[in-house]
């Protein structure tokens with residue numbers, strides 16, 4: 001940490017925010033010095049996002065003071081926050097999909113900032129190289145993967161020369177190499193005097209990068225610590241009270257008969273900057289978890305969309321479920337055959353923000369809740385209530401709108417809703433994105449139980465540690481090619497890391513999209 005002077009960068013004094021029926025922040029006081037990297041920790045629903053939204057002017061606190069560079073300020077809107085030098089990267093990104101990266105960044109800059117910057121596209125390219133972000137200013141946001149969108153959000157803050165950068169779970173969608181790259185960026189910013197407020201559930205990262213941590217529970221500060229004097233386990237204990245048992249490793253299983261077969265699947269991308277799938281062949285067996293690792297933007301989205309039926313193009317017999325061709329069926333028909341699906345984007349694709357949790361349940365449970373052509377609302381409500389209890393989803397009840405849930409709680413709900421259907425095949429991206437340690441353990445166990453009951457689970461993730469923990473067989477995707485599929489026990493992180501960079505592809509001239517500088521150096 002480089003504390004350039006003794007005046008604090010940001011001081012929060014007794015911040016309090018009440019939502020109907022929920023005291024989200026209860027008299028929270030925190031001080032951040034210039035250059036300090038400060039972690040904000042706590043289980044799902046502890047009040048972290050609400051607090052940082054108050055700093056960024058998205059939420060207005062009912063009570064409390066914000067002192068910025070030694071003077072009291074009232075941050076009534078994000079533009080005021082940005083003018084002060086506060087930048088924020090949200091859990092759910094706020095980018096316009098139909099605009100380019102450059103246009104998106106331009107939108108949040110004032111006229112004066114634009115004049116000072118001059119040629120914005122060149123500035124983005126320059127910062128991209130300086131910080132190793134690999135952000136192309138002319139690409140359309142709709143063509144970018146989640147990981148790439150996050151880098152655009154970070155770029156948006158860098159362009160504005162921020163003095164405080166707030167990151168809400170920045171690493172949950174990044175590969176190990178990208179996380180390492182991000183940490184280099186954060187350390188550089190810290191050395192330049194920029195303070196960083198970092199929300200994360202990945203405690204080993206907190207102990208690695210953060211100078212201080214504040215732990216919230218039930219909207220209150222319950223503890224503070226210096227992370228590198230702690231262990232992930234001791235911090236977890238501060239967060240959730242009694243220590244959640246750490247994942248020590250689960251027994252690997254061998255699948256039985258093939259349930260989902262993908263054979264020689266080649267497909268042009270639907271989006272202009274998407275990735276073509278190239279001759280993908282694999283089978284997913286009953287009673288196994290198959291993990292597919294990959295750097296964001298290498299065909300994962302396209303593969304998930306075509307398997308789930310979200311991409312409605314008819315791929316004929318290249319896709320079969322229990323020996324029945326399903327390439328021509330739409331998503332609802334595939335669900336009826338026993339397929340469930342958890343997309344990586346929870347708000348918007350995994351759940352409709354304005355609908356209640358019960359209504360969201362109905363959307364993906366085509367079977368079971370319709371009787372004689374009528375919706376059986378009581379059964380839907382009962383099912384939703386059971387899932388809320390089972391996965392400890394913090395909300396007011398089945399009637400809560402999806403958008404009122406904290407990110408981790410919505411993820412728990414979506415996972416529970418899909419697992420609860422006892423699907424034959426579960427296609428799932430980032431199952432524990434933004435979920436706290438205790439809940440991640442519950443989701444892991446639910447996935448393993450589902451596997452042990454005979455379900456076939458396809459896990460597509462950038463979290464390589466989680467893939468090694470859960471998957472029985474592993475593979476990697478690069479530039480739309482799928483690597484060989486091997487037993488997890490017979491491979492290691494190095495090999496999968498190399499496959500993620502495309503070393504298995506015969507044609508050496510293949511372009512590796514979205515690789516970080518570190519990966520390029522390795523490949």
Ligand SMILES: Nc1ncnc2c1ncn2[C@@H]1O[C@H](COP(=O)(O)OP(=O)(O)OP(=O)(O)O)[C@@H](O)[C@H]1O
Nearest residue numbers: 019024044045046047048049050404406407408409
């Ligand atoms: N707009 C809203 N209306 C009602 N309640 C809300 C609203 N936004 C948040 N809450 C509630 O406030 C509490 C704190 O939510 P917050 O999003 O701050 O938690 P969090 O610590 O960031 O959780 P996570 O780790 O899951 O992101 C939760 O119980 C949440 O349901």
